[in-house]
Amino acid sequence: MPLSDWLKHRRQQLAGDPAGKRTVPGGIWSKCANCGETIYQRDILENLHVCPECDHHFPPSPDEWVAALLDKDSWRQTNSNLTPEDPLGFIGRKSYKESLAAAMAVTDGHEGIMTGHGRLADRAVYLGVMDFRFIAGSMGAVVGEKVTRLFESAKDERSPVIMVAASGGARMQEGMLSLMQMAKTTAAVARHSDAGLPYISILTNPTPGGVLASFASLGDIIIAEPRAHIGFAGPRIIQQPLGEELPKGFQRAEALLEHGMIDKIIHRRDLRNELAGLLGYLAGETSSKVGATR
Amino acid sequence: MPLSDWLKHRRQQLAGDPAGKRTVPGGIWSKCANCGETIYQRDILENLHVCPECDHHFPPSPDEWVAALLDKDSWRQTNSNLTPEDPLGFIGRKSYKESLAAAMAVTDGHEGIMTGHGRLADRAVYLGVMDFRFIAGSMGAVVGEKVTRLFESAKDERSPVIMVAASGGARMQEGMLSLMQMAKTTAAVARHSDAGLPYISILTNPTPGGVLASFASLGDIIIAEPRAHIGFAGPRIIQQPLGEELPKGFQRAEALLEHGMIDKIIHRRDLRNELAGLLGYLAGETSSKVGATR
Amino acid sequence: MTRRFYMDFEKPVVELEHRLNTLKEDPLAHEPDIHKEIEWLEEQIEKLKLRTYSNLSPWQKVQIARHPERPRLAAYIKEITSDWRELHGDRAFRDDPAIVAGLATIGGRQVVLVGHDRGSDTRDRIRRNFGSPHPEGYRKAIRFFRLADKFNLPLVTIIDTPGAYAGVGAEERGQAWAIAESLRTLTDLRVPVIAVNIGEGGSGGALALGVADHIIVLEHAYYSVITPEGCASILWKSKEKAPAAAEVLGLTTTDLMKMGIIDEVIDEPLGGAHREPGVVFRGVESAIVRTVERLLKKSTEELTTERYERFRRLGVFMEPAADTDAGENAR
Amino acid sequence: MTRRFYMDFEKPVVELEHRLNTLKEDPLAHEPDIHKEIEWLEEQIEKLKLRTYSNLSPWQKVQIARHPERPRLAAYIKEITSDWRELHGDRAFRDDPAIVAGLATIGGRQVVLVGHDRGSDTRDRIRRNFGSPHPEGYRKAIRFFRLADKFNLPLVTIIDTPGAYAGVGAEERGQAWAIAESLRTLTDLRVPVIAVNIGEGGSGGALALGVADHIIVLEHAYYSVITPEGCASILWKSKEKAPAAAEVLGLTTTDLMKMGIIDEVIDEPLGGAHREPGVVFRGVESAIVRTVERLLKKSTEELTTERYERFRRLGVFMEPAADTDAGENAR
């Protein structure tokens, strides 16, 4: 989808999109949720959803991610026909079935993640983009299955994988089956990795819990977006000795870089070039040539 | 050598042994360097050089170690004919040649380490015992070569290795050639390990520097003696912000256990049994049987 | 057996038991009338126990799993292993006492054993962080997974944790990374892996020891994606609703077997493992021995392939014919 | 070139240079007499430089290796690599700025580059602990050694450290373990490993990046089992005796080549690399490129075997006929 198209699409979407509303309110002018500046909405959209004033990174939709990262018209979505079930008949404040129906109305049927393949700077890549709008991008059976198939197909095709993570963690409403997706996706990543293939993980705001403690933290290279919130346990539940405050910048990308957990923080405008450059090394001519002599 | 013989031998040795003198003064009665108790010397010797009052572990000689660990009459020393050279013509306060001559007079010609093989609870083992009396058990070319040959032979014979470390680190008087022994011994350990064979490292008082930062810390299982001083940099040269004292028990075996660096602390009287037990697992029937199906 | 602790729903049983004991200690206990009363009471207690314990609610099971007198890792090590040799350390930061690891012999078979240790008394429980590992605990576990792999020793894990620890240090030292690495290491392990859940199976902290070829769970143990309390605070903004959350999470052995998440359930005595621990120890021991023997017959290739497929197939979803828009379907 | 720093033994040269510059700036500099004086001075300076710098003592070389203006890692990355992509982290505790790692292209060849970074200004030097890694630094390096191995990229290490860090945290987090693991990882690496010592090669901290197939050292760089100061305090209880210690340690490139410890020396301009860094950059670049090309022709088996043998043969000792007492000789 060319840039102009998805901008239009995005604008239409925003009218009925609660997640979008939360960050970029509808209408021509928006107030940035981070710096509070009132900004012409088009300026944010054309800036890959990055606030032109404060550089805050708002979440693009999966379609926008694809347009931003991949070569034009190279994208082929896969497994978009997988749809969730309600294995536990889960009923909380509202039923899981209701939540699913509401989430499906907002997104394009790709559930919590859109997967597929395309070309990045003319190199074949398998790409997954999580969608926070679908029950907070949580990992249920569909997300787990699509991630697993993505790595399996990439392994069969000897292609790199790029994963854009954004998640609320495991999908509680599928109970233990959702926890098991951690083991399942990890095993698929392991097989892809054991075959000597590269995997670059991109952690966007937010990436917590089960997704981080499985496939998202297993990249050969891990990139985070500026100020992205990344951590296993939510800051609300962190146990602190009485009265102590959480460290400044706790669980932000910048702190994670200092603590040695990620490789680098890349501004969204530079991301495509960075990925092309990194893949040039990890899936490059040299390495395949040398690999052939093994 | 039966226990009675080496007790006799040890007593003779102590008369002219500066290292021995430092810890257990000659004569019938000795004052324990740790607790200050005056103890009948025979009681310490018969207690494997452990003070009966305070459990302080004094260093046995390599012969005594062999007698304490291996099955009677099973020991075969190897490479005892290797003798050091003075590659740099090193002259400090005294010349390296003088230091070597003095050290050789004290020990039995095995240089800084005695190596060989024997049986422990009827299981073939390769054993190295460092000798602190030989220029503080420092690692020069002879120590490096003997350690390397030990692991190489053990690999060829598919046998476990047990190493009793006690050292002053790299042997400065051989310059960079002594540093290179770290790489050389590590490579030999790696090959032995890659062949699926067990290596148990025993850290005695003291084990610092180059020996610790190469073969001594690479055991599949690492055992330390109680209160043994173990660390890379000597406490004298540790840089501390002004006025701060070193943490209590710094670089002692007990602190290392808490910091996750060693597997366990074993009293010398229990060491042989512990080794037999561990080897029963790591070089046992089960593991070789399963291994055979691979 | 002295009972120092009982749960709310056990109160009627405990009261009857108390009355029975009082009667039994009565000097006139041998009088026919009193003797009859005693017999009657014993019968009633048996009936009440059966009624109370055979239809436990998920929340009651969670309480039994957390029962202070429930046998924990140390008891299993003592009762089902011989020649136990504990080993320590992650070789990098700290020996985490919430994870215990070592070499053990079970039914004559040598294994590597790694488990959560919740501690024995208050002081020990604090030291072991109530069985919630820090990142260095997972890394310690990983070290021993690799030891098992190197020396071809089957791996037995004992799961019993409220979950990963939500603390600043645990976050700063990358517990998500450590858990993922633990999952990954188990995935590739070339030896049989058997997991036994003896009590609490709290989400990621439990799963980190749970990527196994065969997963055994005690009847009243639970295994959940989130604690009932955590789920209740998210769903109803109230921890008091934990019993309701326990109902919907599908965390009991019955649910877990149905979903194919676990492979074997070991019966507990009426009232829970702590009522008659010996029975449970024997059950766990024989299940481990039987499973180890079975798995050791498999080749490395079979083991790792079957382990992959075991988790690969978990998850329920629909897969109608592919959208034409989507272009293709990868599988 | 403005010189802001000179060493004691350079003083005569610097003084002559100063006189020369003063004369040159004189309005009468074109007068025949003054012109002659200038020519004479230039000649003298060349002679003095040759005399001063061609017979540097080991201690003088150590001073040049430590010269504040000497080009360090950052300069090499800027000058000899293209498409540099720095990567970070040990994935466990902390990103140690004393170790810099990333992907780089040198002479068209893609490599993984790992080196000691001493920092550029005071603040940066403190942040990078003057190029002395902590354990997490070695673990960061190990992560990138493994990355090189996985992706079949040759590994280039740049050595420039006063040595491992003697601090409480470094000890508590197991720097000896981390260094040994680093040596071990390099030993088994299945790709070419090229080490370039550009300045200080301080014992274990340097060796941790130094288990290589080909070791290149700049003419005035040194590589030593212990710092001259450390050696002096042990031998003579006085750091002032460092020059004497430098004499006996055999730390110069001449000594190192003789002992077979290093493989190649790159000439520096008179006075040291900082006098004309471009020359050194080109020398290092072409040495790396040439070596990578040569090593890439070898099979994995050849590489690891030759690397093993390379270190295996180091060390001088005598081996007379075996003692009969000793029973046997294993090799």
Ligand SMILES: [Zn+2]
């Ligand atoms: Zn803004």
Ligand SMILES: [Zn+2]
């Ligand atoms: Zn004493």
